[in-house]
Amino acid sequence: MSILVYTETDQGKFKKGAFEVASYGKAVADQIGCDVFAVSFNANSPESLGTYGVSKVLNTSYEGSFDAKLFADAIKQAALQVGAKVVIVSSSADSRFLSPLLAISLDAGYATNVVALPSNLSPFTVKRAVFTNKAFSYTEITSDVKLIGVSNNAFGLVENSVACSVEAFDVSFSAPGVQVESVDKASDKVTIADADVVVSGGRGLKGPENWHMIEDLAQVLGAATACSKPVSDMGWRPHSEHVGQTGKPVASNLYIAIGVSGAIQHLAGINSSKVKVVINSDPEAPFFKAADYGIVGDAFEVVPTLIEKLKAFKADA
Amino acid sequence: MRILVCISHVPDTTSKINFVEGDTKFDTNGVQYIINPNDEFGLTRAMWFKEKNGATVDVINVGGPETETTLRKTLAIGADAAIRINTAALEASQVAKEIANVVQQGNYDLIIAGRESIDYNGGMVPGMIAALCDMSYVNNCVGLEIVGDKATAIREIDGGKETVSATLPLIVGGQKGLVEESDLKIPNMRGIMMARKKPLNVLEPQGSGTSSNTLNFEKPAPKGEVKLVSPENIDQLIDLLHNEAKVI
Ligand SMILES: Cc1cc2nc3c(=O)[nH]c(=O)nc-3n(C[C@H](O)[C@H](O)[C@H](O)COP(=O)(O)OP(=O)(O)OC[C@H]3O[C@@H](n4cnc5c(N)ncnc54)[C@H](O)[C@@H]3O)c2cc1C
Secondary structure, three states: OEEEEEOOEEOOEEOHHHHHHHHHHHHHHHHHOOEEEEEEEOOOOHHHHHHHOOOEEEEEOOOOOOOHHHHHHHHHHHHHHHOEEEEEEOOOHHHHHHHHHHHHHHOOEEEEEEOOOOOEEOOEEEEEEEOOOOEEEEEEEOOOOEEEEEOOOOOOOOOOOOOOEEEEOOOOOOOOOOEEEEEEEOOOOOOOOOOOEEEEEOHHHOOHHHOHHHHHHHHHHOOEEEEOHHHHHOOOOOHHHEEOOOOEOOOOOEEEEEOOOOOHHHHHHHOOOOEEEEEEOOOOOOHHHHOOEEEEOOHHHHHHHHHHHHHHHHHHO | OEEEEEOOEEEOOOOOOOEEOOOOEEOOOOOOEEEOHHHHHHHHHHHHHHHHHOOEEEEEEEOOHHHHHHHHHHHHHOOOEEEEEOOOOOOHHHHHHHHHHHHHHHOOOEEEEEOOOOOOOOOOHHHHHHHHHOOEEEEEEEEEEEEOOEEEEEEEEOOEEEEEEEEOOEEEEEOOOOOOHHHOOOOOHHHHHHHHHOOEEEEOOOOOOOOEEEEEEEOOOOOOOOEEOOOOOHHHHHHHHHHHOOOO
């Protein structure tokens, strides 16, 4: 009996989500009284997972690009090898892509958007965010093997050092499911999924030419940039920045919304951010009901001042 | 080319989310239902293939009779035939198994589902169908072209996009980008009239088992009041974010 976490890498480096699933896995293992194993592809320093409670890493070398089918199949082999009864994955785009395949091949019940440790081990019950963060459900997983997708940033990183051994994992790789033709990825930008801080702009910014304010603010804070749906529909910003119920979910520590009214569909997608700040000229904007901090004011005056003051604050720190 | 579009029947995005029967059931009282937005983008893309590639488009839903209004709407938008599997949708693997059964018998070249439904947000039905039918599969699909039996799909990844190619049959988990918002088709009068004559076939379920079940629901704790800061006093905001919220 053990727990297996799939710890994702990007060019050999563990993603933040990898440390989060390891931290979560260790906490579940402590509830159950068992060990945590990890499976990774081409990790540069697999032993670093020991900091988060992983006692053994099955690290495979694989030269090709990500492929959901091939990765799911390899993770399945790792799960069988260590006799995992609970398998834990993150909510990254790739993990969410491969996990339904893994669920079927392991005959495992799969719960996504899990926001807390299991509330009960028998029956095995997890708390999930549903109705796009407007509610939670307590879901019982009834299968023998359980697959849990931890919501981004829901558990955080918890250090818990243990001795960690690394095993070269010999997998028989299956044929890839699709052929990757090209990848277009900005390597220097923080992604919305990984960001601690997200700065988001709405229609109140009047046009794409004013987005330098959002970008400058994001840069000072090391934040990712996002936008409301109409902003992406009008082509002011790329669709990949659209957040909300029909866009990307945001679960950052800090979400700053500028010139965004706070429509129910927008709020649904960003509600699991821990601290929300709104800057809007209309004191009646619904966002003020959802925010922790707010400034009623003109973004074109407030944001440049905020950027200057934050620069000074960061320089002092 | 034969296309199957999976349609989830979900509460309108502005619905109040409440629960009844000791918080074990969603309160449908006063709730309007819509085509799941992610599925709507896929349906419109399917209409595009119907015009350009001469495809036939079936839609499928696993659900009770109450979902037929949503299925009729997809027929009014232009789907050729609808299938309803007559059983309550309990969880993803059950829904995926019921749909996979139809896929295997229906000789489909392309299955378009939504990345996730906006009610239970499982995000696993398309992937599970792919696994059950051993088909090529692309999730978070924001672009799809088909020439002959070759598909080129664009997948949104964290921080960018990836272009992949695959041979049909293929299943995609779609979202906005498959078509633009402004291209979404709305039923017109003629479509609504024609939809009445199109087939809506009700099939009995094969009785797929479940691997999870919902015990009860909970609403988020009510939020406290917003703390307002004067635009003249931005220092106070920085101080609050640093010392109180500890996020910068
Ligand atoms: C099915 C469906 C799904 C949807 N999904 C999403 C989704 O995923 N994400 C999403 O964002 N929306 C979604 N929407 C759209 C949503 O209903 C709103 O229309 C949208 O969020 C509004 O965007 P906005 O806040 O940028 O624009 P607006 O609502 O126009 O708000 C602009 C705000 O800017 C403020 N403002 C104007 N000038 C200034 C200034 N100088 N300084 C400061 N503030 C200023 C105004 O007071 C106003 O509050 C969806 C809608 C539907 C029907």
